[in-house]
Amino acid sequence: MPPPGVCLSIRNERNRRSGRGSATNPDKFLDQDFDQLHQGFFRDGFRFIDKMFPPEWRSIGNGILHPNDLERIKWRRPGTMVKDPYFIADGVSRFDIRQGSLGNCWFLASIGALTFKEDIKKQIIPEGQSFKKDYAGIFHFRFWRFGKWVDVVIDDKLPTIDGRLIFVYSKNPNEFWAALMEKAYAKVCGSYADMNAGTVSEAMMDFTGGIHMTFKLDEAPPDLWDIMYRAAMSESLLACGTPPGQSAANTVLPNGIVQGHAYTITRLMQVMSNGGLVRLVRLLNPWGHGEWKGDWSDKSSKWQTVSLEDRTNCLSIADDGEFWMSMEDFCKNYSDMDICSLSHDFLDGSTDCHWPYQFHEGRWVTGATAGGCSNYKESFWTNPQYHIEVETIKGECAKDKGLKNLLVSLMQKSDKRNRRLASNFYIGFSVFSVPPEYKEREGKFPAEFFMREPVASTKKYLNAREVMEFFSLAPGEYIIVPSTFKPNETASFILAILSKTDSHLLDENSIDSLKITKPITTENMNDNDSRVTIFQKYTDQYEELDAEQLQRLLNENLLQGKSPGFGLDTCRSMVTLMDLSVTGHLNHNEFLRLWDRVVRCREIFYRTDTSRTGELSLSELRNAVIAAGIQMSDDMLNLMALRYGVSRGSLTLDSFVSLILRLECMSKIFRNLSDGNGIYLQEKEVTNVVNQTLLLCLYLLCHNKLRRQKYLSK
Structure with a gap:
């Protein structure tokens, strides 16, 4: 197993x-x-x-x-x-x-x-x-x-x-x-x-682990040849594709080009022909046969207009699937061109300019961190947020002012064992400039921040494995927000950044996974006499409560018959969490501590249940957790949503109470047992912790502690 x-x-x-x-x-x-x-x-x-x-x-x-x-x-x-x-x-x-x-x-x-x-x-x-x-x-x-x-x-x-x-x-x-x-x-x-x-981009990324760039040849930049040439001279893979035909079949056109087909770019060359400079692209058909029949093909008369040396070095008359064509014919007959590389120093002509590479893994979760695109004003801010600081370009690189200096790539990950079962969402991202009043802010930026227009974004949301954009951003601080087009679409992703300077990328909401900012008070939240009276009404002869007695007490006095009530399993968990004497029962003081917390959680629950459904939607969970005095990262909120959300995607009152109590308990355990770096538990101790708090909470705290150490060590 x-x-x-x-x-x-x-x-x-x-x-x-x-x-x-x-x-x-x-x-x-x-x-x-x-x-x-x-x-x-x-x-x-x-x-x-x-x-x-x-x-x-x-x-x-x-x-x-x-x-x-x-x-x-x-x-x-x-x-x-x-x-x-x-x-x-x-x-x-x-x-x-x-x-x-x-x-x-x-x-x-x-x-x-x-x-x-x-x-x-x-x-x-x-x-x-x-x-x-x-x-x-x-x-x-x-x-x-x-x-x-x-x-x-x-x-x-x-x-x-x-x-x-x-x-x-x-x-x-x-x-x-x-x-x-x-x-x-x-x-x-x-x-x-x-x-x-x-797509060739998928395989090329799987061969390099690098970021890939796609150029639509009908929108090719004027310096495309220079980019391709520098890429060919570096550790880059180059390939291209033809537009599809009217059917899914790979139809061979009269000029020898195959429709809806991928080709390898194997070489680029400049030759002198009739006194003029001609730029040539060499391509390979993976069929191993079938070639271009136009200008600069194997039997083209154009080869007679170049020097014998160029003709000897370039021309090979064989039906091996490889052929030459001019850059102009290349752009006419092919729809897109892909470059994939780990080193992107070819992006500009200066050998002194380097493009550091950073990436973060994230996740959109329905109801928690899947806020959709900026059309959805109320939920857009709940998407993962990444803070990036773009520094001033110095040295030789500074000569290229106004040129693009930031490449952002967003790839959605597949969690399916079979590739054909993976379904892509429409994805994209937006980049927002951080004004002075937000410079010192920590954690997730609120909804009102994103009412402004982004300074850059993807041209459109694409149903693709990856989308990327190349930007020119002034020095300063920015927030990058990746999202699916529609809200509540669950998927994992990788956000990668290539910058011309030593820019710093930080996940705004993953450094501190859990922080109890305002613990729920236990000081006289209700009249002490009434609490004692309630307690004594349900206790046994030893003046203690077991789980079944606690269940009746809470349902009859706190909910007063409202449905759904507290389940027996939830009450067993609460007894275990608050039972300091480890007897399986709650004494007078333990009950008072629990009662105050449950009452406070109930108040928060109904105040944040803005939909008035009697349950917290996962989008309401964030506000409820904040109101409970807990600062929770996106990573933790996602797992809480997956763990505590019922089939309807909502939390009942007893689930919410159980969640808050466990988070408080686990935070205390970690603080008391931690040596500053982590905690070590023997097998018996692990069993005790699991019985009291669920291993999920332990995982979240340890997992994000490791992430924090990893970030600080960079």
């Missing part, structure tokens, strides 16, 4: 702090350790079979093969297909790959770009893998997935029909790195079918 979700969350946070998930220390996808598995199977003389991605029809998925073809599939290891298999034969080349019966040209176009970048290639394809030395039928690849690197283990059983690979294959039938890499990515996506259709 796997550990509980709370345990996994704490463990994942600790792993991140220790560097797990980084490029040098990737996380183990599905907890499979390649080194341990490889050593064990090689030692025992067996061939690995991956039970997490088994060689059977469910790993293929539905909708890409005819049922009759599915029945014909045989999963075979390369050694049974050819006599002398190689993982890599004569290096990794863009010409190695050939697309199979799967609509994943977007993935293969990204692989084509990958083959030019040695450092990125080594990160994705770990060295030392072979069918010769220490072979045990197991291989692994690494991909960046939504904020962390993962190491993906696979067996080498590949789907075949009549002895031939049905998906990607290599030009050399004895080479299998491309087919195995495709299988590893299919495992990450959920199945081969989950790779059917996509």
Whole structure:
């Protein structure tokens, strides 16, 4: 049985702090350790079979093969297909790959770009893998997935029909790195079918972990060629796509270009032709055949107008899917161009200008932090807020005044195991300038702050995995608010910032997860005599209350028959929380402390229940928690909403009382047991804490304490 979700969350946070998930220390996808598995199977003389991605029809998925073809599939290891298999034969080349019966040209176009970048290639394809030395039928690849690197283990059983690979294959039938890499990515996506259709930006980000930029070629900036050229000279992947046709099929136009198809940009070149400078783009069709037939194609007469040296260096007359075209024809025939890189120093021409990279992970939760776009004035402010300080550009970079200096990327994360089941929301973000009167404000900015117009924003909300914008912002302080278009849409996201200066990004509401600012007083909130009278009416012979007696007392005296009343489980929890003597009963003093708190919580509950439904909606919860004297981060509010919200998305009075009491109790436990950095509990002590307060609260406090330490250490 796997550990509980709370345990996994704490463990994942600790792993991140220790560097797990980084490029040098990737996380183990599905907890499979390649080194341990490889050593064990090689030692025992067996061939690995991956039970997490088994060689059977469910790993293929539905909708890409005819049922009759599915029945014909045989999963075979390369050694049974050819006599002398190689993982890599004569290096990794863009010409190695050939697309199979799967609509994943977007993935293969990204692989084509990958083959030019040695450092990125080594990160994705770990060295030392072979069918010769220490072979045990197991291989692994690494991909960046939504904020962390993962190491993906696979067996080498590949789907075949009549002895031939049905998906990607290599030009050399004895080479299998491309087919195995495709299988590893299919495992990450959920199945081969989950790779059917996509965008090159998705695969390129998964190959680099970098921020990607998309340029719509019908809106191309005047310096697009310069940007592309500098990117090609750096550690960047470049690809592009053609506009779709009238059908979903990849129709080949008379000029040789395929509609709705992804291509790799493999080179850029400037040549002199008839006394004029011509800018050329070289592209690769992942089919491995099918080329452009216009100017500067393989057989174009234009090549006779350039020098012999340029013609020798550039021209290759072969139907290998690679061809040249002019920059003008490129912009006419392709709809968009993508660049993805970890180093974005190519964004301007100065080698002295660097673009630091920062990112934060966040979450929109229905009723709590999913406020929708700025059209929804009352709830927009509840979205996550990020504070950024843009500093003055100095040195050589200052010469480029007026140029764009901030790139903001918003990516929504998928929590679905199968890629095809993930549904994207329309997402975007707005940037607001912070005026002087708000400079020293801490925590979340209120609704009235966002009544002003943003200084920058996404042009429109897109139903996409990622949206990005490139801005020019004056030095100063800003608030960035990412959101879905509509309120109450739950999703996780990554907000990434590239700035031309050492700008500082801070999640406005995640540093202090929980702070009791005004504890609920216990000093004579009601007449003492009446409280004593009520207590004595329900006690046993020892003048104590158990949970059942407390339930009757609260329902008859506090709610006076109103429905719903306090449940027995809630009353058991309250007894446990307030029972200092650990007897399972409340004595006189313990009851008075509890009564005052419950009465105060009831007053807050009905005052903040503005909808007059008798329940707190999750949007009303924030105000109720503030009124109770508790400062709560977005992270904690999200988890409270998920933990305490009933199916209707609201909290009853007994749930609200239970929540406030547990938060107060857990805060005291943490303050009393903490050494200033965290707390250590033995197994028996953990059990006691869990019984009293629920592990959820402990997780929230520890989790955000770790986040605070991580932020302060930067």
